Amino acid sequence: MASTPTTTEATSRSTGPPAGDEEPVVHILWINAGLSCDGDSVSLTAATQPSIEEIVLGVLPGLPKIAVHWPLIDFECGPVQGADNFVEWFFKADRGELEPFVLVVEGSIPNESIKAEGYWCGFGDDPETGQPITTSEWVDRLAPKATGVIAIGTCATYGGIHAMAGNPTGAMGLPDYLGWDWKSKAGLPIVCVPGCPIQPDNFSETLVYLLHQLAGAAPMIPLDDKLRPTWLFGATVHEGCDRAGYYEQGQFASEYGTPECLVRIGCWGPVVKCNVPKRGWINGVGGCPNVGGICIACTMPGFPDKFMPFMDEPPGAKVSSSASAAYGSVIRRLRSITAHSVDREPKWRHTGRKLATGYKPPW
Numbered sequence: 001m002a003s004t005p006t007t008t009e010a011t012s013r014s015t016g017p018p019a020g021d022e023e024p025v026v027h028i029l030w031i032n033a034g035l036s037c038d039g040d041s042v043s044l045t046a047a048t049q050p051s052i053e054e055i056v057l058g059v060l061p062g063l064p065k066i067a068v069h070w071p072l073i074d075f076e077c078g079p080v081q082g083a084d085n086f087v088e089w090f091f092k093a094d095r096g097e098l099e100p101f102v103l104v105v106e107g108s109i110p111n112e113s114i115k116a117e118g119y120w121c122g123f124g125d126d127p128e129t130g131q132p133i134t135t136s137e138w139v140d141r142l143a144p145k146a147t148g149v150i151a152i153g154t155c156a157t158y159g160g161i162h163a164m165a166g167n168p169t170g171a172m173g174l175p176d177y178l179g180w181d182w183k184s185k186a187g188l189p190i191v192c193v194p195g196c197p198i199q200p201d202n203f204s205e206t207l208v209y210l211l212h213q214l215a216g217a218a219p220m221i222p223l224d225d226k227l228r229p230t231w232l233f234g235a236t237v238h239e240g241c242d243r244a245g246y247y248e249q250g251q252f253a254s255e256y257g258t259p260e261c262l263v264r265i266g267c268w269g270p271v272v273k274c275n276v277p278k279r280g281w282i283n284g285v286g287g288c289p290n291v292g293g294i295c296i297a298c299t300m301p302g303f304p305d306k307f308m309p310f311m312d313e314p315p316g317a318k319v320s321s322s323a324s325a326a327y328g329s330v331i332r333r334l335r336s337i338t339a340h341s342v343d344r345e346p347k348w349r350h351t352g353r354k355l356a357t358g359y360k361p362p363w
């Protein structure tokens with residue numbers, strides 16, 4: 001069945017090596033039809049280091065050519081089984097006609113087996129039955145054929161908000177669905193980039209790493225036991241928060257809009273793995289507790305249930321912040337003495353005919 005290249009593929013071809021070049025195109029098939037708000041897709045458009053345009057246009061050295069089939073921006077929207085039909089790329093992959101491809105899943109996977117009929121979520125119709133193909137069926141069909149599988153956002157990684165207590169869908173993350181030990185046919189585990197939404201550069205950087213790995217230019221992507229890239233999720237929010245100085249000195253905000261540490265008004269930063277305060281949100285600007293918003297732990301497998309109600313003081317914070325308040329007041333007093341001294345210039349910096357710096361001529 002004929003299919004036209006996507007805009008992104010067409011552009012990357014026009015800037016790539018001359019015709020006849022055999023370099024394979026890595027297709028990225030993006031399913032945002034899990035239980036999702038598309039916030040991770042939107043977030044990725046804000047990436048700057050690198051931007052998605054830089055990845056797609058092939059301006060980064062060493063990357064294979066890629067073609068992104070991304071519902072958020074794709075212009076292909078023709079009739080089913082037409083030449084410009086977006087879903088046709090997914091059928092091609094299912095038929096084994098796309099090699100290699102990386103599957104990106106956005107949104108949590110509902111449990112389709114807990115009901116007698118209907119579907120929780122899906123996209124595209126099965127030409128044989130005329131019925132929607134569920135998202136979990138797409139995962140069943142495509143994951144075994146993909147070179148790599150990436151779960152984008154906390155919903156796809158760990159279930160997230162859609163998998164809260166009381167939800168009717170039995171939603172879960174991709175590792176819950178496929179198995180935490182699942183490996184692609186290339187031996188890659190599921191790569192999880194959590195965040196609600198993802199920090200834009202966290203995802204673009206992970207994608208670039210994987211593309212370098214596929215090109216044979218990088219070793220196996222380092223992941224922790226929750227399948228997160230270790231260089232992005234190895235430290236806590238607190239370890240990268242520029243309010244940690246206030247915490248250490250026992251200075252805590254009791255209301256929003258003040259510059260001190262937010263732990264007593266709901267910040268979970270000390271136990272949350274995320275680099276947002278250190279990295280900023282877009283191009284180093286923004287964040288969460290660093291700019292006055294409590295960390296609600298949106299990257300964590302226990303999110304959101306284990307962190308609600310968000311605006312209450314986390315249970316462990318009372319003990320640690322009380323200890324810090326006690327020794328912090330002593331430290332603050334000692335520092336204020338030193339600070340007073342270092343806030344003045346040395347006494348030899350003055351006008352007049354007498355040199356008072358202590359200089360001794362060497363001759």
Ligand code: SF4
Pocket residue numbers: 237238239241242243244245247260261262263267268269270289290295
């Ligand atoms: S605001 Fe949160 S992350 Fe920042 S120092 Fe306080 S507790 Fe830590």
Ligand code: SF4
Pocket residue numbers: 195196237272273274275276277287288289294295296297298299300
């Ligand atoms: S700092 Fe906290 S709330 Fe902000 S993105 Fe990271 S985990 Fe989510």
